[in-house]
Amino acid sequence: xxxxxxxxxxxxxxxxxxxxxxxxxxxxxxxxxxxxxxxxxxxxxxxxxxxxxxxxxxxxxxxxxxxxxxxxxxxxxxxxxxxxxxxxxxxxxxxxxxxxxxxxxxxxxxxxxxxxxxxxxxxxxxxxxxxxxxxxxxxxxxxxxxxxxxxxxxxxxxxxxxxxxxxxxxxxxxxxxxxxxxxxxxxxxxxxxxxxxxxxxxxxxxxxxxxxxxxxxxxxxxxxxxxxxxxxxxxxxxxxxxxxxxxxxxxxxxxxxxxxxxxxxx
Amino acid sequence: xxxxxxxxxxxxxxxxxxxxxxxxxxxxxxxxxxxxxxxxxxxxxxxxxxxxxxxxxxxxxxxxxxxxxxxxxxxxxxxxxxxxxxxxxxxxxxxxxxxxxxxxxxxxxxxxxxxxxxxxxxxxxxxxxxxxxxxxxxxxxxxxxxxxxxxxxxxxxxxxxxxxxxxxxxxxxxxxxxxxxxxxxxxxxxxxxxxxxxxxxxxxxxxxxxxxxxxxxxxxxxxxxxxxxxxxxxxxxxxxxxxxxxxxxxxxxxxxxxxxxxxxxxxxxxxxxxxxxxxxxxxxxxxxxxxxxxxxxxxxxxxxxxxxxxxxxxxxxxxxxxxxxxxxxxxxxxxxxxxxxxxx
Numbered sequence: 001x002x003x004x005x006x007x008x009x010x011x012x013x014x015x016x017x018x019x020x021x022x023x024x025x026x027x028x029x030x031x032x033x034x035x036x037x038x039x040x041x042x043x044x045x046x047x048x049x050x051x052x053x054x055x056x057x058x059x060x061x062x063x064x065x066x067x068x069x070x071x072x073x074x075x076x077x078x079x080x081x082x083x084x085x086x087x088x089x090x091x092x093x094x095x096x097x098x099x100x101x102x103x104x105x106x107x108x109x110x111x112x113x114x115x116x117x118x119x120x121x122x123x124x125x126x127x128x129x130x131x132x133x134x135x136x137x138x139x140x141x142x143x144x145x146x147x148x149x150x151x152x153x154x155x156x157x158x159x160x161x162x163x164x165x166x167x168x169x170x171x172x173x174x175x176x177x178x179x180x181x182x183x184x185x186x187x188x189x190x191x192x193x194x195x196x197x198x199x200x201x202x203x204x205x206x207x208x209x210x211x212x213x214x215x216x217x218x219x220x221x222x223x224x225x226x227x228x229x230x231x232x233x234x235x236x237x238x239x240x241x242x243x244x245x246x247x248x249x250x251x252x253x254x255x256x257x258x259x260x261x262x263x264x265x266x
Numbered sequence: 267x268x269x270x271x272x273x274x275x276x277x278x279x280x281x282x283x284x285x286x287x288x289x290x291x292x293x294x295x296x297x298x299x300x301x302x303x304x305x306x307x308x309x310x311x312x313x314x315x316x317x318x319x320x321x322x323x324x325x326x327x328x329x330x331x332x333x334x335x336x337x338x339x340x341x342x343x344x345x346x347x348x349x350x351x352x353x354x355x356x357x358x359x360x361x362x363x364x365x366x367x368x369x370x371x372x373x374x375x376x377x378x379x380x381x382x383x384x385x386x387x388x389x390x391x392x393x394x395x396x397x398x399x400x401x402x403x404x405x406x407x408x409x410x411x412x413x414x415x416x417x418x419x420x421x422x423x424x425x426x427x428x429x430x431x432x433x434x435x436x437x438x439x440x441x442x443x444x445x446x447x448x449x450x451x452x453x454x455x456x457x458x459x460x461x462x463x464x465x466x467x468x469x470x471x472x473x474x475x476x477x478x479x480x481x482x483x484x485x486x487x488x489x490x491x492x493x494x495x496x497x498x499x500x501x502x503x504x505x506x507x508x509x510x511x512x513x514x515x516x517x518x519x520x521x522x523x524x525x526x527x528x529x530x531x532x533x534x535x536x537x538x539x540x541x542x543x544x545x546x547x548x549x550x551x552x553x554x555x556x557x558x559x560x561x562x563x564x565x566x567x568x569x570x571x572x573x574x575x576x577x578x579x580x581x582x583x584x585x586x587x588x589x590x591x592x593x594x595x596x597x598x599x600x601x602x603x604x605x606x607x608x609x610x
Contacts, residue, residue, distance in 0.1 A: 048505050049504070049505070050501055050504065050505065068507075069504065069507045069508060069509050070507040071507075072507065073505060073506055073507030074507070076505070077505070078502075078505040080501065080502065083498065083499075083502065084497075084498050084499040084502065085498075086497045086498065086552065088547070088551070088552040089494075089497065089552060089553070090551075090553075093494065093553055094498075097494065097495055097498060097506060098506070100491075100495050100503075100506040100507055100508060101506060101507035103491065109491075153506070
C-alpha cells in the first residue's frame, strides 16, 4: 500500500501541489486527471523522489524519505512523459538499465539480471527487437521498451506520466491493455497521470482530479467526471455519457463555451 | 551486444596495443635493424632465449630512448581517450574533450609561468618545475570550474559545469596570453610545450604519471556502466537508483586527475581524446561498457603509432605529435563516418 501524508511541492514561491493525503491499496490503479499545471506530474515526481517535497510517502510501511536511492528504485519505477531514448542504444541494453538498482559494488550485473531483462522483453512482445537500436523503433514500440525497462526494476509501484500521449488511438489502447494485464499478473500498484479522460475512466479503478495543486474530486470515474466540474476545471464544453450496460464513462467535447466562461465573456 | 562480443573486442584492442608497442619500439632513426627489436624484447622475457643479434649499445637505444617514449605515448594516448570518453558520457555531449573543464588551459598557464619565472632560478632544482606547476595549475583550474559551476547549482545538471568551464578556460587563457606578451623570449618554448611532445621521454616521466593514470583508469572502468545509465538523463538515472551528482563528481575527478598528470609531462596533444572514443563508437557500438575500456586500449595504440612518423620527419625539427594525430586521424575519422553512414 502507498500512503501519502501531506505531500506538497513548491517551486520557488509557487505551490505546484498543495498537501495531498491519500492511501492507494496494493494492486489498485489510480488515475490523476486535471489541466496542464494542475499538479499531476508534481505528485508523481514527489513519489519518485525527483523533487524536494514536504510530507511523507511510504510504500508497504517503508518511509521513502529515509530510503536510499537504490532502495527507492527497488520500490518505485517511474516512466516520464518524454523519456530520453539514446538512438544508438540497443533494446536489450536499455531494458537492462532497469536492473541498475540491483547492480553490485563493482558495477557488475549477474546472470539473473540478464534473465529478468530477457523475460521482460518477451513479456512486452519485443523479442524480435532485442538487438535493434532504439532509434529504429516506432513510437508504439518505444513505449513498450520504456515499460519493459520500468518493469525490469521489479518494483511494486509503477508511476506513469502521460503514458500514451504520444501514441495513436490504437497504440494507446494496446499500451493501456498491456498495463492492465501486467498489473494483474505482477500485482502492480499503478499511479498514472492521464489527459484522455475517457481512457482514464475506462482503465483506472479510481480518479483524483487536481486543479491548481489541490484535489477537487476523488472517487469513481462517474462521480469525478461530471460535465459541470469539467467545465469549471478545464474551461471546456463537454457532455458526459454513461453507458449503463458496462458503466463506461464517455466524455465528449461539444461546441460552445462552458457555462462559466460564457457568462464571463458576455 | 553479448558478453562474448565484448570479450572479442577487448582481445582485439589488446592485440592492437601490443602490435603498436612493438612497431613503436622497432622503428627509429638510429639503433638496430627493425626486425631484430621484437626478438630482442622477447629475449628479455623469462625462460625465453633467442639470439637477436642486438648489441648492448643498440639495446640501450631501444630500452633507454625508444621504450620510455613508446610507453609514455601509450599512457598519454590511453589516458586522454578514456578521459574523453568519460567526459562525453558524463556531460552527454559528443563534442566534449578531456580539456573541457580547464585541465589544458590550466596546465598551459602553469607551464608558461614556470618557464617565465622559474627557468633561470630553477636550473639546479632536483625536479623540473614545468610539469609540477602544470599539474598543480591543471587540477586547480578544474577545481575552480567545479566550484563556479556548483555555485550555480552545477551539481544537478552538467550544463552549468560546461558553461563554467568555458568561462574559466577563457580567463586562464587570457592570463597566459598576457604573461606571454610581456615575456616574448619564452614564446618559442611555451609554444613547443603547448603543441605537445613525447621526445626526450624518460622512465622517470613514465614513473611520474603511472600512478595517476592507473587510479584514474581503474575508477573510470569501474564506472563504465554508470555512464550508460547517465545516457537516459539525470532524472531517469536517479529514479534507477543512482546518485547522479556523486557519480558525476567521481568520474570528473578521476578523468581530470589522469588528464592533468599526462598533460603535465606531454603538453597538449589534441584530437585524441575527442576522436578515439567516437571511432570506437562507430566500430564497436555506443555502449560505455565497451567504449571506456576500448578507448584506453585503442587510444594508447593510436598515439604510439602516431608518434612514429613524427620521429622520422625530423628535418628541420621533429614534427609535433599533435600535428600528426590530426593529420592521420582526421581523414580516417571522416572516412569511417562516411562508410558507416552509407552502411546504415
